[in-house]
Amino acid sequence: MIVAMGALHHRYELEQLVVASYQAASGAGQAGIDTLYDQLTKVAGNRELGSSPGDVRRVVGNDLGPFPAPLALNVVPWAGSLKDDGWSSEELKVRNESRKILGLPDLKVSATCVRVPVVTTHSLSVHARFVQEVDADGAREVLRDAPGVLLFDNPAEGEFPTPADVVGTDPTWVGRVRKSLDDPYALELFVCGDNLRKGAALNTAQIAEVVAKEFTPTAS
Amino acid sequence: MIVAMGALHHRYELEQLVVASYQAASGAGQAGIDTLYDQLTKVAGNRELGSSPGDVRRVVGNDLGPFPAPLALNVVPWAGSLKDDGWSSEELKVRNESRKILGLPDLKVSATCVRVPVVTTHSLSVHARFVQEVDADGAREVLRDAPGVLLFDNPAEGEFPTPADVVGTDPTWVGRVRKSLDDPYALELFVCGDNLRKGAALNTAQIAEVVAKEFTPTAS
Numbered sequence: 001m002i003v004a005m006g007a008l009h010h011r012y013e014l015e016q017l018v019v020a021s022y023q024a025a026s027g028a029g030q031a032g033i034d035t036l037y038d039q040l041t042k043v044a045g046n047r048e049l050g051s052s053p054g055d056v057r058r059v060v061g062n063d064l065g066p067f068p069a070p071l072a073l074n075v076v077p078w079a080g081s082l083k084d085d086g087w088s089s090e091e092l093k094v095r096n097e098s099r100k101i102l103g104l105p106d107l108k109v110s111a112t113c114v115r116v117p118v119v120t121t122h123s124l125s126v127h128a129r130f131v132q133e134v135d136a137d138g139a140r141e142v143l144r145d146a147p148g149v150l151l152f153d154n155p156a157e158g159e160f161p162t163p164a165d166v167v168g169t170d171p172t173w174v175g176r177v178r179k180s181l182d183d184p185y186a187l188e189l190f191v192c193g194d195n196l197r198k199g200a201a202l203n204t205a206q207i208a209e210v211v212a213k214e215f216t217p218t219a220s
Numbered sequence: 221m222i223v224a225m226g227a228l229h230h231r232y233e234l235e236q237l238v239v240a241s242y243q244a245a246s247g248a249g250q251a252g253i254d255t256l257y258d259q260l261t262k263v264a265g266n267r268e269l270g271s272s273p274g275d276v277r278r279v280v281g282n283d284l285g286p287f288p289a290p291l292a293l294n295v296v297p298w299a300g301s302l303k304d305d306g307w308s309s310e311e312l313k314v315r316n317e318s319r320k321i322l323g324l325p326d327l328k329v330s331a332t333c334v335r336v337p338v339v340t341t342h343s344l345s346v347h348a349r350f351v352q353e354v355d356a357d358g359a360r361e362v363l364r365d366a367p368g369v370l371l372f373d374n375p376a377e378g379e380f381p382t383p384a385d386v387v388g389t390d391p392t393w394v395g396r397v398r399k400s401l402d403d404p405y406a407l408e409l410f411v412c413g414d415n416l417r418k419g420a421a422l423n424t425a426q427i428a429e430v431v432a433k434e435f436t437p438t439a440s
Contacts, residue, residue: 057385110400181329
């Protein structure tokens with residue numbers, strides 16, 4: 001997400017992020033991947049599942065792996081460990097790393113991190129508020145030119161990023177770019193990135209380099 | 221979501237909602253349910269899936285049912301039909317119905333609607349901003365007392381709503397209640413409701429009654 005946000009910050013001056021995640025099982029390592037595959041095998045073929053309370057839990061059994069609830073046929077609004085005031089460590093990490101990498105120590109960030117039954121590729125729904133007024137076409141132009149970003153945004157042709165298409169690729173894919181209807185300073189976006197590529201150790205240097213080069217605000 | 225938001229509005233005066241959805245297959249009817257089960261059968265047991273671009277698409281084939289992309293092992297940031305400026309009909313519906321049911325024609329609403337591989341029960345990550353300063357304990361108290369709402373919010377004990385637990389039940393379940401770290405007027409929440417119960421025709425009268433009774437703002 002940061003790569004795309006950096007490019008937009010350069011143009012519009014980022015002020016606030018509200019983020020909801022759709023995080024893949026592999027974010028919890030090989031145990032996460034194995035758990036999801038095991039659970040999928042247990043639930044597949046049973047067409048009664050997912051309609052009564054607890055039936056997925058019953059079929060999946062106690063083998064929850066690194067997750068606090070079944071992941072197959074479910075979404076789990078928890079990732080990481082419990083911190084103060086009900087926040088999870090993953091949610092605080094989104095805030096801290098966004099601020100650090102963008103060089104915006106006062107950036108307002110609200111994150112809710114949710115695990116979904118996807119093997120690899122994290123997705124984010126992003127509401128981004130800026131100091132400057134935004135427009136969707138201008139934002140798309142910025143994203144089209146941003147290094148490390150692939151703009152994939154034509155819903156009329158079924159073009160928006162999904163993990164099934166993004167996994168195994170390097171860029172941060174961005175789609176569903178919209179200007180907020182009730183706030184001329186805010187954009188809505190949907191962002192996908194392969195979590196085993198972007199964010200992994202090998203890419204840290206590359207990201208730092210891009211950020212240093214590209215993302216200094218132009219505000220004079 | 222509206223039931224919980226109405227109760228919080230009564231206490232704090234709602235000003236803005238930023239919502240990201242995790243919508244179940246059954247929101248697209250029986251064809252949606254059948255498509256998800258069919259796709260799950262195809263992907264289950266193949267432990268190589270979900271790591272290379274396009275492999276889920278290849279295995280699922282062209283049978284996408286009512287969805288614009290594979291739903292098994294995926295999330296799809298699209299629900300409904302295409303409206304102006306890149307918005308989907310579902311996203312506009314969240315805005316219009318929130319405003320109408322809460323009686324707040326100027327409520328700021330930003331929604332991104334995403335389909336997830338869950339059979340039944342829609343979930344929402346909600347960032348809610350109010351006129352009055354909020355506190356998490358006060359908000360929990362409001363939600364605990366709200367008719368039609370079940371507060372399930374104790375992450376230390378693994379208590380937060382997930383579709384697997386909520387499906388087949390009547391209330392709107394609310395968990396992950398947090399005060400925003402950078403905005404004393406905003407709360408973060410995670411909300412789940414069985415979409416074949418709440419929101420269905422039979423409940424319209426019940427919701428309208430509750431709204432009329434309970435959700436008139438106290439602001440004097």
